[in-house]
Amino acid sequence: MSKPLLLVLGDQLSLDLAILQDAPANAVVAMCEVEDEGRYVPHHPQKIAMILAAMRHFAEALRARGFRVHYSRLDDDDNAQSLLAEAERLAERYDCDSIQAVRPGEWRLWQAMRARRNATLPWQLHEDTRFFTTPDDFAAWAEGRKTLRMEHFYRQQRRRSGLLMEADQPAGGQWNFDHDNRQPLAANASPPEPPRHRHDAITQEVLALVAEHFADHFGSLEGFNWPVTRRQALADLRHFLDHALPDFGRFQDAISDAEPWLFHSRLAPALNLGLLTPQEVCQRAEREYYEGRAPLNAVEGFIRQVLGWREYVRGLYWTQMPAYKTGNHLGAQRGLPSSYWSGDTDLRCLKRAIEMTHDNAYAHHIQRLMVTGNFALLCGVAPEALCDWYLAVYADACEWVELPNTLGMVLHADGGLMGSKPYCASGKYIDRMSDHCRQCRYDPKQITGTHACPLNSLYWHFLERHADSLSDNPRMALIYGSLRRMDDAKRDAIRQQADAFLARLDGEEGYGSGNQRQAHVDGYYQEIP
Numbered sequence: 001m002s003k004p005l006l007l008v009l010g011d012q013l014s015l016d017l018a019i020l021q022d023a024p025a026n027a028v029v030a031m032c033e034v035e036d037e038g039r040y041v042p043h044h045p046q047k048i049a050m051i052l053a054a055m056r057h058f059a060e061a062l063r064a065r066g067f068r069v070h071y072s073r074l075d076d077d078d079n080a081q082s083l084l085a086e087a088e089r090l091a092e093r094y095d096c097d098s099i100q101a102v103r104p105g106e107w108r109l110w111q112a113m114r115a116r117r118n119a120t121l122p123w124q125l126h127e128d129t130r131f132f133t134t135p136d137d138f139a140a141w142a143e144g145r146k147t148l149r150m151e152h153f154y155r156q157q158r159r160r161s162g163l164l165m166e167a168d169q170p171a172g173g174q175w176n177f178d179h180d181n182r183q184p185l186a187a188n189a190s191p192p193e194p195p196r197h198r199h200d201a202i203t204q205e206v207l208a209l210v211a212e213h214f215a216d217h218f219g220s221l222e223g224f225n226w227p228v229t230r231r232q233a234l235a236d237l238r239h240f241l242d243h244a245l246p247d248f249g250r251f252q253d254a255i256s257d258a259e260p261w262l263f264h265s266r267l268a269p270a271l272n273l274g275l276l277t278p279q280e281v282c283q284r285a286e287r288e289y290y291e292g293r294a295p296l297n298a299v300e301g302f303i304r305q306v307l308g309w310r311e312y313v314r315g316l317y318w319t320q321m322p323a324y325k326t327g328n329h330l331g332a333q334r335g336l337p338s339s340y341w342s343g344d345t346d347l348r349c350l351k352r353a354i355e356m357t358h359d360n361a362y363a364h365h366i367q368r369l370m371v372t373g374n375f376a377l378l379c380g381v382a383p384e385a386l387c388d389w390y391l392a393v394y395a396d397a398c399e400w401v402e403l404p405n406t407l408g409m410v411l412h413a414d415g416g417l418m419g420s421k422p423y424c425a426s427g428k429y430i431d432r433m434s435d436h437c438r439q440c441r442y443d444p445k446q447i448t449g450t451h452a453c454p455l456n457s458l459y460w461h462f463l464e465r466h467a468d469s470l471s472d473n474p475r476m477a478l479i480y481g482s483l484r485r486m487d488d489a490k491r492d493a494i495r496q497q498a499d500a501f502l503a504r505l506d507g508e509e510g511y512g513s514g515n516q517r518q519a520h521v522d523g524y525y526q527e528i529p
Helices: 035-039 045-064 085-094 107-114 137-141 152-159 200-214 231-250 269-273 278-290 295-322 349-360 366-377 383-393 398-412 425-435 454-465 475-486 488-507 515-524
Strands: 004-007 028-032 068-072 098-102 123-126
Touching: 004 085, 004 488, 028 045, 028 085, 045 068, 045 123, 045 200, 045 269, 068 085, 085 098, 085 107, 107 123, 137 152, 137 295, 152 295, 231 269, 231 278, 231 295, 278 295, 366 383, 366 398, 366 425, 366 454, 383 398, 425 454, 454 475, 454 488
Parallel strands: 004 028, 004 098, 028 068, 098 123
Antiparallel strands: none
């Protein structure tokens, strides 16, 4: 009788995982904490703690259901400290005749597993069925299309799933209510505080372990409050539906100097770990609309993020790798400024986004796209540098979702495969959507001069630098018309202002805070052919 080792990864904590369904009685479930996975980029301590605590709780849940589980702890003396090597060691120890695994969240692991399919101890690989779509589904949708726009994919997803559909028409008569979801935070808005999760003995033990092993990584463990069990994840879902979803839509693009969470769900980490399913999350949100507790623009906007965007970037990742990772359409070469690790910058918007990231392993999508991302885009930061940082610092950063969002959406480094134009903006956007500027030493209304917001000159400098590749873009015709109408003296002054700022930026310590982080980065990207 076949005796498989069932390898369950840290982002596969679901009882409906393919390899757990109809598993033979003699199967051994392996769950492995390994040093390599915590250090190939310097992951935020809260991210590491969340994954390890969730893994340990899930192992207990499997044992309670009768599974035979071997759990390799990070500090076990015989731990191979490499995921594949540890799985093979355990398979040999338990006299297993194969290793079964589900598609992981990173191409590097998938390729390493595939390379072992014909080994003496073969790896049998299964598709991850916990999403709305598979990579093959996405490839079939993409075949023959000139552009792979998310909006077209999203509409197909709505039809396939039936979510917010009334017969064959979208609820409310339109597919997308994004134009209703661009308000700055109202003065009388009162964002709810997330529920606090109790730290049981398992979580406390993990927090102590992470503090000991990963103290050199960017980020604080203080205030750790991520869900590590399905019960906690369901509590977060209920809280979002009851207290945040009604206002999520109109304020989803707003930025606050003081409030890190606003009306966002904080559910992405639980979804990515497998503690929640995208189907149940979308169905619960849909019910809030049909039962009159949340407006359609909020519910549609949220479902679009989960059913549309999340599935879209995953499909793009798996169908475009490995070449996608090397994309650099705009030829950006600058290293990541050291302020991304230290928070030491006079730009209030950038400083607060980095501080919130340090404290919470979180910043919402507009902070990532239009603050840390926009600044990196305007400064010409190399895609691999920013992608590495995003993968390291955010609790919800699995490569399948992080890489397309950062390289494609934020940096336009895929040449427009994801977005029809770069998401670049001057200080005026930050002033309109946030309260940062009133506490900043820079003036968003000035383009040049001592007190001018650097984003303004950097914005025009970026447009001028990339005029050859961007000026023919129909969506950018208006702004390039404005650039052409500028007199030479003004353009020269803007160019000098931006060049001086970039020269000062290049004088910083540079990519990371110390040689250790640079070594992490070098080692990681050398693995990609």
